[in-house]
Amino acid sequence: AQTVTQSQPEMSVQEAETVTLSCTYDTSESDYYLFWYKQPPSRQMILVIRQEAYKQQNATENRFSVNFQKAAKSFSLKISDSQLGDAAMYFCAYHADSSYKLIFGSGTRLLVRP
Amino acid sequence: DTGVSQDPRHKITKRGQNVTFRCDPISEHNRLYWYRQTLGQGPEFLTYFQNEAQLEKSRLLSDRFSAERPKGSFSTLEIQRTEQGDSAMYLCASSPPTGYGANVLTFGAGSRLTVL
Numbered sequence: 568a569q570t571v572t573q574s575q576p577e578m579s580v581q582e583a584e585t586v587t588l589s590c591t592y593d594t595s596e597s598d599y600y601l602f603w604y605k606q607p608p609s610r611q612m613i614l615v616i617r618q619e620a621y622k623q624q625n626a627t628e629n630r631f632s633v634n635f636q637k638a639a640k641s642f643s644l645k646i647s648d649s650q651l652g653d654a655a656m657y658f659c660a661y662h663a664d665s666s667y668k669l670i671f672g673s674g675t676r677l678l679v680r681p
Numbered sequence: 682d683t684g685v686s687q688d689p690r691h692k693i694t695k696r697g698q699n700v701t702f703r704c705d706p707i708s709e710h711n712r713l714y715w716y717r718q719t720l721g722q723g724p725e726f727l728t729y730f731q732n733e734a735q736l737e738k739s740r741l742l743s744d745r746f747s748a749e750r751p752k753g754s755f756s757t758l759e760i761q762r763t764e765q766g767d768s769a770m771y772l773c774a775s776s777p778p779t780g781y782g783a784n785v786l787t788f789g790a791g792s793r794l795t796v797l
Contacts, residue, residue, distance in 0.1 A: 571723075600784055602785075610790070611685075611788050611789060611790045611791065612724075612772070612788040613788070614785055614786075617785060658723050658724075660723075662784050666737070667712075667714075667729040667731075667736060667737045668714075668726040668729060668737060668739075669714075669724075669726065669784070669786060670726070671723030671724050671725075672723050673721075673722055673723050674721075674722070674723050
């Protein structure tokens, strides 16, 4: 069975600094996608970044980038120049081409200190 | 289009009562998903519709749960004989049929259920 593990329940970062959130996953599939979603307090979940497993190049979206290590089944999110608005729950998620469902990790709460 | 809409946003009910949640996806999205999220946890998949067909159901979806999408547009999730363990946020999401965004889910704000 596919699983997604986020081992950091909470992380803290100083405004303008860089933080990395960790995620590992387990799968026997070859075709899959990985995602990071952000869920601000009392607000809906939004996509941060997406990575196709067949692509070796790490995805980037402005201040957000990933470190995708396929052999190690690791998918970390780096947030550069952290802003107060980055404070939220961050969920790592996995989707296999052979299925319809998105499998989420348990989340990491990111606190941003002013 | 205003995104994925869910109604009601919050429902408080007594144990044993039935509740129904409604989801209106983005109009051009033919894929619709229901997830359940309990406090401090990631969302758990419940069920998936492609147009009006329910193509996948989680074993989490017990006999007390039923979901429909009668005309391939809005969807309803009904919970019969609610139990306290059903208290959670019920999230609806949708995605387009093909292309880059086919597996990029747009989520609604959720319907929070409290069972007393």
